[in-house]
Amino acid sequence: MDHAATTDTVAVPQEEHQQHPIKLYLTVWIWLFVLSVGSYMVDIVNFEGLLRWGLIVTLMLLKAGLIIAVFMHMAWERLALSYAILVPPVLILVFVAMMAVEATYTEWMRVFFLNGGT
């Protein structure tokens, strides 16, 4: 790790450069390929129901995790930054829950009052 940072131990924070072996990126790259083939296979093999959705979401999250952690170097950032960036998107999940309720209600209205939406 040859950092350009000086041995300045005073309160001046040092901004650091990310330096990792190329092998790490190639490994992650191969894994992303494997996981993508996996999610493509979910469609080819035509899994249905919970198995399909479970696999799609799992593979998606694994890929997203690898990209954020390694390619975007989030794994080596201080937690103060990681949490500031990664926690707010949880609000989207709250929104998803709210809209799922709303959408179910809308569909019910269409079926019940609009003769199946036609």
Next chain:
Amino acid sequence: MSDTGTTQPHAAPTLEPGLKGIVDDWSSDQRSFKTASWGKVMMWVFLLSDTFIFGTFLLSYMTARMSTTIPWPNASEVFALEIAGAHFPLLLIAIMTFVLITSSGTMAMAVNYGYRRDKKRTTVLMLITAFFGAMFVGMQAFEWTKLIQEGVRPWGNPFGAEQFGASFFMITGFHGTHVSIGVIFLLIIARKVWKGDFDTGKPGFMTGRKGRYEMVEIMGLYWHFVDLVWVFIFAFFYLW
């Protein structure tokens, strides 16, 4: 990843690890993000806002799909290709996924070589990244053309629920725009690297701040984010 984990450079004695570190950093004097430069932090904040944009797009797509009483078109068949008489479901989308992942890989390596002051490799890898990005946009243009010829419109399509077209054009269009902008900026930054602007610290045309190799990493953050968004679009729009 343990081999790199041991070489954590946050060795400054004043920086606490873990949860106590979060509290310390956020309650500290002058700045909360001790080791990340402002350029990097601002790119992360921008990406967070972009996350909300794409998040709400996918959310509106979910709402439309859940609330319609007409069957949703089968993406696997809509995006299938016929090659030499053989039927390949979702083939083009799979290729686009691999192209984008590959461009993410070359970008990550470009960042790495940038910090090693390897001008030539950084430039070449960034140009390869831009090439794959352009290839992705090209395939998307092909996909749009194919669908429009088949009669898919934002207000209707021959396959099923009308909202399919609106969701498709909105989500992939916005993502494609991000990729296109990324390609343009990749070329701009690659040119700067090649000219040696980051070695001499030459400022850009809109700023007095000195050029530095960190700009390659900040560019990389944006590019990886574009790949990241595609991971979610691929899962929710094409596979679901």
